[in-house]
Amino acid sequence: MAHQDRYGLPISTTSDAAASAYREGIDFMLAGWTGTAETLERAIAADPDFALAHIARARVHAFYQQGDLARQKAAVARELAATRGTERECSHVETLALAIEGRLPEAIAAMRQHVETWPRDAVVLSLPLGAFGLFAFSGMADHDRARHELCERVAQHYGEDWWFLTMYGWAMTENGDVARGRGVTERGFDLRRANAHAAHAVLHAMFEDGSIEAADRLVDDWIPSYDRAGILHGHIRWHQALGALEHGDAARALAIYADVLQPSVTQAPPLNVVTDGASLLWRLSAYGHAVPEALWLEADAAAQRLFPKSGLPFADVHMALFAAATQNHEALAARLAVIEQRLGDGKLPAGPVVPAICRALLAFVDEDYAACARTLAPVLADVVRIGGSHAQRELIEDTFIVALMRSGELPRARTLLDARLHRRPSLRDRRWQAAMG
Template sequence: MTGATMAHQDRYGLPLSTASDAAASAYREGVDLLLAGWTGTAEALERATEADPDFALAHIARARVHSFYQQGELARKRAGLARELVAKRGTERERSHVEALALGVEGRLPEALAVTLKHVETWPRDAVVLALPLGAFGLFAFSGMADHDRARQDLCASVAHHYGEDWWFLTLYGWAITENGDVARGRAMTERGFGLKRENAHGAHAVLHAMFEDGSIDEADRLIDEWIGGYDRSGILHGHIRWHQALGALEYGNAARALAIYADVLQPSMTQAPPLNVISDGASLLWRLSAYGHAVPKELWTEADAAAQKLFPKSSIPFADVHMALFAAATQDRDALAARLAVIEQRLADGKLPAGPVVPAICRAMTAFADEDFAACVRELTPVLTDVVRIGGSHAQRELIEDTFVVALMRSGELARARAMLDARLHRRPSLRDARWQATLQ
């Protein structure tokens, strides 16, 4: 490395190839905000690149933020610049760091995961890279693996001794444990991390997932009410956290409140969320409302579908495709669904769909459900229910598929199977309400 000192470090003690105090300070701030899902991330990283235009790590971090908002051209341009800069002025760690993030920005997910896991073995305290496989939209979740929840927990366990009581690590490790089934332990760890830093949207979000899993609906509602006022509406998780609140309302059968939350922060004309959250939160909430027997104004579907088609006009990751299928099914857009299904099935035939047959099966099942062919919906989903995890996302998000299956069982007369599934869920979450099923059971 030439042209810079190694005096500066990130918050985790890793050297930074910049001689600028201002660039290093702004980068540290930007990374903390990035890890917290907090507002001001992009601005801090821009200050870092302005203070030192040759600072590769600041450019690649900015590229990652661009990619969250599907600003593909800007993200790829920044990633390319970061690669050029780090080759001229960067350590081995920084070159590997840039490569892992750049591959993710470029959508080369299997390569990004391989580079990331190798990187973490050598530099376990490189939190920005460690973050890539974690979370509901991380590289593990979108890998098509059936055991990605276990993989997240195992990865965190392997590096935990490097982090100690770090607020960011505890919240992500705790969430991984929660998603992998040990909810009590996961919640305790996540709450410990969140307690260390309350200005942490990812921490609040992880706690809400634990509360969802153990059925603490009222407690989750209070947490959101108490906490959300300090989090700007432009925050990357603001709308999604309110989506959790809407799910809680539906547990009580309170459709009016769920629709009010939708109108406030999830509707396309109101949301400031990243595109993937726009389509998944909007589609899943409207679908749940309808499936639970509540009226959903047609214009809400029409407006949301129009916005979704602009954001995801072509087949992409399975998690997005499944939610786009909800729009197509709800709006009876046969042509859109047929075109997307054709691409998905071709990718499956070519061996390029790691998630496997579950993806087209879900798409067909949702169409059958919307057509009120509930027996066909049951037939499509029965053989793939255990593989739904392969589409990625969180358990709370994927429960939409299970809910649809339960309602289809009810409406096709298979009440015993439906009750067995609900009993299993109540055993998992004993404080869960059943108001949302009443309209269906009647």
């Protein structure tokens, strides 16, 4: 009998060991679990001509910004799929390869066509999902809705699958259906507790519905089962640090930073290293807590090594946080010049919101709060286009609100806070309201 993946799709290997390792490796990948790379390497060792194992390994390289290795593995996978792969496998490999190569519009088009034909190909379906997926980083303003609608279209093909429920529920949550999203995600989490993406998605739902204490308990109870080398380990603790800030507990947030987020200790992928560190330190500072300058300088130095050039808008915005906080006007000006050139050339899908955020952040640290608010106001509705999750993007709105308060525009700040509190409970927002009287 021909080998299949866990979703019943044929896979072109004659090796029992390769098929078994591939299935296990894909489950680890879909769960954000440790051992993914090693397990896929076992599959490749058992069958060096197994295209799907090579392209899956390439995707893991891409997660960690190992671009050369990822592209090399993708090229091998293309050749192998062409010689002994099925039509589905050739399409699978090509779609993942396009994503690995950063050819987002082509990858999205290929993904849509592939999922239409093979809706149970979970690896391809995973590409547009999540806060760092193809949809989120495409520059589209409706990527939250697009993920939700895509999951709705294929839900009948997955039933009570632990991975699909995890991502389906998170898509609901990010698209505003928080109560339903939390319930669906928790169903998936209950089916497989060794699933970092599920723990993460539940934390997002808890962030949105104000369950800060429950989120804190979840992390404390669950994180001991998850190795520090796990792709989401640091980011899950970052969520716990946000909960500490909701209570005004800067000391605990800084302790979490020192434990798992600081560049000298973190094992996270490069994008998380930069975005989690920058956003937590910025929030601490913007909320009025002292952040040692040495932390900013160390994190900035690491970020400059990881993202020396402008490229991904989500990364660029976080690099601007570092440049602004360290008063590195030269670095920010150089990055802005590249961003604005790409905007002028029509090569910045996220649009003018990216340079506007960068300029506003610099105005904020220069204590020109009126200029910060004035720069952000016209683009607030477009912040979603930089990608990431609502919890991550809220930093920009927080900066805007603080700028309004510090520039004396209290009525506008109150209006925004009222709207946010109507959408989700927030202890911090209530404190801000009380401070304004």
